[in-house]
Amino acid sequence: MPAERAIGPLARILLACALLALPLLAPPLARADNWQASLRNEGLPSRLVGVDKKRKEFHYFEKKSPFKLRYTYPCVTGQLAGDKQQTNDLRTPEGVYFVEYKIAGGLDFREYGGIAYTLNYPNPVDRLRGKTGHGIWIHSKGFDLVPTRGCVAIGLKDIAEVGPLLTPGTPVVLAEEFDAARPPAPDDGTAARLRGLMRDWSRAWASRSAAMFDFYDAPAYSRATEDFGAFRRNKERLFKILGFIKIYNREIHALEGPGYWVTWSEQYYTASNLSTEGIRRLYWQRGGDGRFRIVGMEWTPRDVGMRADFQQGRLVAEAPRGVTSDAGGADPEMPVPPRLDMPEAPDRAAVAATAVARPEAAGAEQAPKAGPAIAAVAAVAERLLAISDPLVPRRTPAAPPAEITWGSGRSMDARRNAPAAEDPAPAAPAPEVPAEGSGSAGAAAPERPAMPATPANTAPEATPAADVPAAAPVPAAVAETAADFSAGDRAALARDVRAWNAAFAARSQDIADFYDRREYNRLPLSLGVPRGRSYDSAMRALEREFRQPWLRVVQRAPVLEFHWPVAVSRCEQMVVGPEGAVQGLRTLWWRKDTDGEFRIVGSEFRPGEFGLAADYLETVSGEVSRAVEAWRRAWEGARLDDYMACYTRDAIQSGRAGNNAIRRQKEDLWQRVRPTLVNLSGLRLAMDRRGIRADMTQAYADSAGRSDRGVKTLLLRYDGTGWRIQREDWVPEAPAR
Structure with missing residues (x-):
């Protein structure tokens, strides 16, 4: 008997209903096509970019009571419609992203207009959804505004006007539709709830409590951010050795993306071993039980001025969570923290670390900036702190970040019963x-x-x-x-x-x-x-x-x-x-x-x-710190031979390729002007496929009276006898506005 005749009329009706219901039961699609963004008046940031792909409009908002539109420009996006899914699909992604850094040199003028601001695509939710690709920027065009390969482009005059406001961390909402004329809607309770969850998560962290791990969707976090098991083991180890943890949060912000939310805050972290500050971002998705859980996390070390406020007693920590610490003993001051790359390292406090990124064309010596004198912060090798992997754009997947301790002698997991x-x-x-x-x-x-x-x-x-x-x-x-x-x-x-x-x-x-x-x-x-x-x-x-x-x-x-x-x-x-x-x-x-x-x-x-990456970093951190300090002293003293001995033969330094090119540039420069101050602080180490990546805040001054401050990134490779610099990148700090 044919199969279709074996099914009765009623069965066929039920089967048809079941097939119609399948889309309702299926998990959310890995696309955000035609996403219509909406803003809530709860937790809005002080500045925000909104891009309407359909109307081809670029909007810049400021929150100066009330939240209002400051600039609107015509823009172009990807050559094809829809949400970006994979490399070279010519689409612009849809979701909530953040400015990472500025590229001011080495760009094709016709294609990019000479200046670009990079975004953190793919973000953790994009990775969770299997999206690929990279290099989504906000830039200009040298001539006509023609569709891009996936970036957002505005006019030359427009980017000159709004560009200085696109500081690292500025949120950017990319959507098929973004109605700039519609005021933010009242919060339905979700944004307030998520801001509260971020506070609770921070308190659980500060309490060094296992309750912190309940905030995560472990399988999703492993796919989107890092291996959750390794992350948990590392944290449980640190909870046992830290005497206390405190976190000071500035205002927690919240934005809704397509199928997820992002909360973020400026944070100052201080513990029994280390202090640092930066931006913490959490990506949340609602599970089948209706609960929001963390599926992704990002930490961008940056000087946000909270350390100075802390030293002057102007910060107030959140109240500790009302739970007993799992760290073995009550802590009278258990306050607040978080992490993907949250440092927990040696026994000395460190100055704040800043965000790392790709280099700009000019080095610190060639980019003088007006401003107050640079504070002389001693940064000798024994005070350099190894933190963990910063938020950096990568072409290839990276191993989970590892947190390490410099100069501790013993591994933080106490070598498991070993004497x-x-x-x-x-x-x-x-x-x-x-x-x-x-x-x-x-x-x-x-x-x-x-x-x-x-x-x-x-x-x-x-x-x-x-x-x-x-x-x-x-x-x-x-x-x-x-x-x-x-x-x-x-x-x-x-x-x-x-x-x-x-x-x-x-x-x-x-x-x-x-x-x-x-x-x-x-x-x-x-x-x-x-x-x-x-x-x-x-x-x-x-x-x-x-x-x-x-x-x-x-x-x-x-x-x-x-x-x-x-x-x-x-x-x-x-x-x-x-x-x-x-x-x-x-x-x-x-x-x-x-x-x-x-x-x-x-x-x-x-x-x-x-979780052995942390042990390896701990083992080599002393060597790396001494190599970085030797490089700093040779640079500050303008000792050319000692300085060049710190580099590999094929080193790259801000566009200069090869040891000889670097030597010629420094030799010519130091005949005219010599360094008078090179200070390093907030050094953090992370394993890289090619060696060890070291990021730090760098303050520079020279004999011509010029000074600068920003983020220096070094890629160091081991050659069997010592660590040498294979690549050096520099990103100046944005001027205060």
Whole structure:
């Protein structure tokens, strides 16, 4: 019987109704096509840009009681209609965005008019919805206003007038329709509710309470911002070591986007280890239970004047949340914080950090600005603070930001039961081993019987090693000890795990002695040992690994398990080399040989996120701080040779490519005018695919009486002996208005 005849009339009606209802049950579309923006009179910012794509109008509003329109200009947007979805689709996105920084040089005049203001597309909700692309700007056109490839363009005279008002952090609402003539509508309670939620979230954070994590949509946050599990583990670790946290919020703002809301505020953060200020943004979506939860977060360090107010007693912290701290003890002053990149670092207070961005054409020395004299803020290496990843536009996805402590000696997670002697020391050059270049491992590979070092594992699939902790009497944990393994066996295996790790860190050929050549990856599966590549294949893979110029490893204390006749060592490990970093769980299977020695009969490395980026940054932060300080002193002293020694041969500095071009520019400049002051503050470090990114507030003055202040961004690469600058970018601070 045909299928359609098997379904009765009533069933067909019910089926048709169900099909019609499917769009109502489906999740929100990943598009904001034809979004009609509306403003609420609750939580409006002091300035705002609204773009009406349909009418081709650019509006600039100011809130000077009341909220009113100041400028309207004709504009053009993308060549195709609709919400931007992917790279090169010629559409302008629809949603709520924020100005990041200004580009004032190196632009094609016909296409961009010479000046552009970048936006933070894709924002966290865009990433959550799978949108791709980048480079959405507000700019001009050199000649006629013709449709763009996705940006918003206004006239040359118009951008000259409104451009100085487009300061970093200015909200920009891009919509199919934005009715500038319609006054903001009364709030239906949503904006007020979200502003209250941001306050509650801040109080929970300040209380160092696990209640803070209830504000997040964990799966969505992992897709839109960073791995939520790693974020939570890092925060729980910090909650235990911080004596107090306080947050001072200025007015919390709220804007509605297509299917989400954004709340943001200027914040001053101070804790037992650090102080900083900037802009915090939270992206909220309503779940199936009707509750709003955080799906995205952004933190832009910036000098917003709150530190000065704090020092003069003009700030009032919000009341602490009425919950008991999870940090182990009541805090009499538990106030307020937040974070994506919220710093929690060393034991000294730091000056505020500012936003980082792409460079402008001119360097600080070439961009004199009028204004008050620059305050002399001492910024020696031991006071530079490593914070976390700032809000920066990226061409490629970045690893989750890591927060680190400079000069603490121990990792913030206390190395999980490992004694202090096992903490990794600051990385030192590796001993000479049969490999190319000089390594940067933390230990040599002495004879097998007495090898100090922390755990590590091998496996052809592995990647580098370095910074190996000192010897420890026993491993961190021992599980399921069988009677067939004596106490001497357990101690011997702990020694061998450390010794293998040291050999791997040193890239020593002696590592082959740890393997059972005949039984490697060939034991019965019933023993739980994986089967795979042969011993010869594993050795060839290790040899390829060891041919890299340098390798470094950071790892947690090992766990040993004993299941006669096999013992297992497991270690969370991050290996860093010239081509990047990988972290995961390294497992080695060991069996006693006829000579009584433990040898490896199987190995495995499973990549995973274990929050080890923070440990790595903590390990190298001392080296990086000394490199930055050496660069600062050479610059301030106009010592050309010392200054150039801080750069790689292929370095890029504000448009100058190559070591020779940088030298020529500085040599010519310093013959005419010399630096008199170079101060750095608020240094923050983040792992980058190519090395370590360092962002800081820089104050500069020279012998001609010129001064400037802004954000300096350095990309530093390790070459096996030290850290050198591969790229240097500069963004002057916008003048006060």
